[in-house]
Amino acid sequence: MSALLERIRSVVGPAGLITAAGEAAPYTTDWRKRYVGVPLAVVKPATTAEVAQVVRACAEARVAIVPQGGNTGLCGAATPDASGSQVVLNLSRMNRVREVDAHNNTITAEAGCVLASLQKAAEEAGRLFPLSLASEGSCEIGGNLSTNAGGTAVLRYGNARDLVLGLEVVLPSGDIWDGLRGLRKDNTGYDLKQLFVGAEGTLGVITAAVLKLFPLPRSRATAVVALQDPESALELLKRTLEEGGERLTGFELFSDFCLSLVLKHFKDVAAPFARRFPHYVLMELSDTRPGNELANLAESILGAALEEKRILDAAIAQSDTQARAFWKLREFISEAQAHEGPNIKHDVSIPISAIPEFIRTTDAELARAHPGVRMVTFGHVGDGNLHYNVSAPGGVAPDAFVKETAAINRIVHDSVSQFRGSISAEHGLGQLKREEIRRYKSSLELELMRKIKGVLDPNGIMNPGKVL
Ligand SMILES: Cc1cc2nc3c(=O)[nH]c(=O)nc-3n(C[C@H](O)[C@H](O)[C@H](O)COP(=O)(O)OP(=O)(O)OC[C@H]3O[C@@H](n4cnc5c(N)ncnc54)[C@H](O)[C@@H]3O)c2cc1C
Numbered sequence: 001m002s003a004l005l006e007r008i009r010s011v012v013g014p015a016g017l018i019t020a021a022g023e024a025a026p027y028t029t030d031w032r033k034r035y036v037g038v039p040l041a042v043v044k045p046a047t048t049a050e051v052a053q054v055v056r057a058c059a060e061a062r063v064a065i066v067p068q069g070g071n072t073g074l075c076g077a078a079t080p081d082a083s084g085s086q087v088v089l090n091l092s093r094m095n096r097v098r099e100v101d102a103h104n105n106t107i108t109a110e111a112g113c114v115l116a117s118l119q120k121a122a123e124e125a126g127r128l129f130p131l132s133l134a135s136e137g138s139c140e141i142g143g144n145l146s147t148n149a150g151g152t153a154v155l156r157y158g159n160a161r162d163l164v165l166g167l168e169v170v171l172p173s174g175d176i177w178d179g180l181r182g183l184r185k186d187n188t189g190y191d192l193k194q195l196f197v198g199a200e201g202t203l204g205v206i207t208a209a210v211l212k213l214f215p216l217p218r219s220r221a222t223a224v225v226a227l228q229d230p231e232s233a234l235e236l237l238k239r240t241l242e243e244g245g246e247r248l249t250g251f252e253l254f255s256d257f258c259l260s261l262v263l264k265h266f267k268d269v270a271a272p273f274a275r276r277f278p279h280y281v282l283m284e285l286s287d288t289r290p291g292n293e294l295a296n297l298a299e300s301i302l303g304a305a306l307e308e309k310r311i312l313d314a315a316i317a318q319s320d321t322q323a324r325a326f327w328k329l330r331e332f333i334s335e336a337q338a339h340e341g342p343n344i345k346h347d348v349s350i351p352i353s354a355i356p357e358f359i360r361t362t363d364a365e366l367a368r369a370h371p372g373v374r375m376v377t378f379g380h381v382g383d384g385n386l387h388y389n390v391s392a393p394g395g396v397a398p399d400a401f402v403k404e405t406a407a408i409n410r411i412v413h414d415s416v417s418q419f420r421g422s423i424s425a426e427h428g429l430g431q432l433k434r435e436e437i438r439r440y441k442s443s444l445e446l447e448l449m450r451k452i453k454g455v456l457d458p459n460g461i462m463n464p465g466k467v468l
Pocket of ligand 1 (some may be wrong): 068069072073091135138139140143144146200201205206334426463466
């Protein structure tokens, strides 16, 4: 192994190679601290050519590679195993924006570019890069593409897969595929780039991407709406889409229990209404035209819904500060849960029309099998994605409760399957759901995935033990 490490050092220099356990620690555990690995080394190349040489060296030595970006993933996909034999290939030093083409509405960035920096570069050119996640200050575009990240604006702009036009990829052989095309039309055979999107680093290393940009919104209307139940949320979604069309940018649902957790664990947030309601929707409309048109539209949609008693109350933000305060109520939910103690998380996708029935039947099934459980239900309901998390009954220690994970997963995931949903909407499979997916994907689909993996990575060196 020392020959391999020497060869890698000669490629990346001392700044690009970490072998000391203490220094490697931040790269060897995942964000939720669920998995801890022991790597052979952490390698941080600075150019695509260096990535290619490192991958070729590992391929020749048959040493496994774990690609890594910002290490914010939620399913252990960027964590090496405990064997001490895998190389973590961290792309963070490859963080340049190579080009912004305002006429083509594209940005070309290296894989290690932090999402927030990419958004900023687009904004400086008067454009919007719409991918937006609570982890955007740390996650990197290579990781976003490899997980096909979603976030809060999927309803309008799609997920990472919809935002990519071209990729540069180092294949498991060490060859560089230059697919950095900025074309919206290109029907010259299979769409190879899409194979690497959502592949969680199992097919190759993304080193750069051409991404779509959009006009920068110049007005926004943000509102929190109080509702009786998820059915009313769907009714409001339908109405807002009919009247607001593509101006509807975000539509997030959360229960009162979620709000109570945020209010309990964060001091600088306030409840949106004087009294509490069973459910809330945070909705945002945006437009490239400045002015009050959007606020008037939001007022007319919500005013009519209120009059017809379809919603219980509504507050439209009167300033950017208030809009940001509304968003905090939604964005802080994940962290508030973490402060409350461990719970059993599910990132599921359901056809939008079936969400209320899914919640009703699955809540009932869980309450029957595990009396007293408290549901932390929230998510990007405008695109069918629910974070459907199960907390311990009052008085039961969260640490003891998580021992029920397998039984609770069975109930939730079987229910998702009955509604023809997905057990991973946006976080991926990684090592967390690698076994679980076998129950829900057909053997034909799994076999096709294995065949694709076999063609691109015949020696199985690219992120083994993840996804498949
Ligand atoms: C507070 C918080 C909120 C979040 N909110 C959301 C959300 O709303 N929506 C959402 O989708 N996710 C969310 N996430 C999850 C996470 O931020 C995303 O999955 C993100 O896309 C991961 O990017 P990363 O750079 O951190 O990737 P990593 O965690 O480093 O890696 C993720 C996967 O991608 C692979 N990978 C990384 N870089 C490359 C590369 N260059 N080439 C090939 N493979 C690579 C890794 O091997 C691994 O399989 C959240 C996470 C946190 C902590």
